[in-house]
Amino acid sequence: MKSSKPGAKSREKLQMELKKLQKLKEFKPTMTFALLGDKEQDKKKNGCSEKKRPPPPYILWCKDQWNEIKKENPEAEFKAVTNMLGAKWKNVTAEEKKPYEEKYKTKKEAYLLIVAKEKRESEAMKLLEEEQKQKTAMEVLEQYMQFQQEAERDNKKKKNKKEKDPLKPKHPMSAFFLFTNERRAALLAENNGVLEVSKITSEEWKNMTEKQKSPYEKMAKKNKDKYMLEMEAYKQKKEDEATNLRKEEEEHMKLQKQEALQLLKKKEKTENLIKKTKENLQKKKQNKEDKKKSDPNKPKRPASSFILFSKEARKSLLEERPEIINSTLNAFISLKWKELKEEERQAWNDKASVAMEAYKKEMEAYNKSFAATMEQKTEEQIY
DNA sequence: GATTCTTGACAAAGGCCAAT
DNA sequence: ATTGGCCTTTGTCAAGAATC
Numbered sequence: 001m002k003s004s005k006p007g008a009k010s011r012e013k014l015q016m017e018l019k020k021l022q023k024l025k026e027f028k029p030t031m032t033f034a035l036l037g038d039k040e041q042d043k044k045k046n047g048c049s050e051k052k053r054p055p056p057p058y059i060l061w062c063k064d065q066w067n068e069i070k071k072e073n074p075e076a077e078f079k080a081v082t083n084m085l086g087a088k089w090k091n092v093t094a095e096e097k098k099p100y101e102e103k104y105k106t107k108k109e110a111y112l113l114i115v116a117k118e119k120r121e122s123e124a125m126k127l128l129e130e131e132q133k134q135k136t137a138m139e140v141l142e143q144y145m146q147f148q149q150e151a152e153r154d155n156k157k158k159k160n161k162k163e164k165d166p167l168k169p170k171h172p173m174s175a176f177f178l179f180t181n182e183r184r185a186a187l188l189a190e191n192n193g194v195l196e197v198s199k200i201t202s203e204e205w206k207n208m209t210e211k212q213k214s215p216y217e218k219m220a221k222k223n224k225d226k227y228m229l230e231m232e233a234y235k236q237k238k239e240d241e242a243t244n245l246r247k248e249e250e251e252h253m254k255l256q257k258q259e260a261l262q263l264l265k266k267k268e269k270t271e272n273l274i275k276k277t278k279e280n281l282q283k284k285k286q287n288k289e290d291k292k293k294s295d296p297n298k299p300k301r302p303a304s305s306f307i308l309f310s311k312e313a314r315k316s317l318l319e320e321r322p323e324i325i326n327s328t329l330n331a332f333i334s335l336k337w338k339e340l341k342e343e344e345r346q347a348w349n350d351k352a353s354v355a356m357e358a359y360k361k362e363m364e365a366y367n368k369s370f371a372a373t374m375e376q377k378t379e380e381q382i383y
Numbered sequence: 384g385a386t387t388c389t390t391g392a393c394a395a396a397g398g399c400c401a402a403t
Numbered sequence: 404a405t406t407g408g409c410c411t412t413t414g415t416c417a418a419g420a421a422t423c
Binding site: 053054055056057058059061062078079080081082083084085086087089090104108301304305306307309310326327329330331333334337349352356 | 404405406407408409417418419420421422423
């Protein structure tokens with residue numbers, strides 16, 4: 001609309017640059033780089049196998065000796081046992097050490113072999129990775145070039161369209177141009193060149209009186225008015241087109257959003273399904289184990305202090321207000337519990353801990369009898 | 384200085400269970 | 404839906420001597 005403002009050109013340039021940059025963002029290579037950082041996994045993976053350093057002779061010896069020391073000194077704590085081991089090791093003869101040293105030697109050799117093998121393998125992997133990286137880099141480059149080419153082509157198309165819009169009304173001729181047009185044929189017939197014709201008409205035009213010029217000017221004004229009307233219509237049409245395009249785009253966006261949402265829902269659904277099936281599997285497993293283990297005679301866990309309190313509080317509150325909703329009641333009980341005095345709370349705690357003590361004893365007895373029945377069962381199986 | 388083994392203790396955090 | 408506490412899981416720490 002107001003494109004004739006000063007600085008409009010540079011602004012347009014800037015906008016073009018911006019558009020280019022934004023277009024760059026759209027570049028998304030289809031390949032992905034292999035993620036680094038699997039080192040830890042490798043470590044763990046290999047850590048559980050034979051990648052560990054072999055334990056030195058002393059450690060091997062400790063493994064054997066630990067239980068014996070413990071037998072001789074059942075009261076000894078961890079620290080004491082290790083200290084005793086350290087002291088005892090100093091008096092171990094070379095002959096006694098020999099089997100451990102030999103065992104260590106063979107293990108060490110195997111370990112070194114594995115290490116060497118792994119080193120070679122990792123080097124090979126590095127090479128492979130390097131190659132793959134280069135390959136992907138090349139692919140990315142290729143895709144990027146193609147992307148840019150396409151972008152450029154698109155730009156040209158747009159430019160051409162803009163420049164060549166055949167529906168845009170043509171600028172009307174000025175009075176001078178009308179005059180020149182009228183004179184041209186005659187002047188050309190007098191063997192004048194095109195350049196000379198314009199020079200001549202220009203001189204003639206300058207020397208013409210207003211009266212002489214006026215028919216051309218009238219005509220020019222008429223043409224200009226017509227042009228203005230046409231331009232207005234043209235602009236209106238363009239604007240309408242633009243708004244239509246915008247509307248279409250908006251609707252497209254709406255559709256896309258809906259699609260995206262549906263996709264998201266679908267994804268969430270499948271994720272939920274996976275999660276649920278996993279949970280079910282675990283529950284089934286758990287249930288099986290529970291059924292094997294569970295027992296109606298198994299003592300139940302005692303209620304906590306709060307639960308004991310809530311039982312009583314619920315009773316009295318329900319007597320006061322029978323119509324109360326359960327959730328409100330729970331909130332009430334929670335509040336009352338928090339406002340309880342220290343001694344009162346202590347009383348509930350005592351009750352709960354008494355119950356807990358009894359529970360622990362029951363559990364002990366239960367576990368003993370359980371172990372006994374298990375032993376019986378295994379004995380029965382043996383016979 | 385990190386690693387190799389042993390056991391028990393400890394801490395933090397999340398899940399579960401108790402009654403209605 | 405409420406609170407307390409147990410249980411399980413996971414990781415760390417402690418000491419000894421030898422080895423890389």
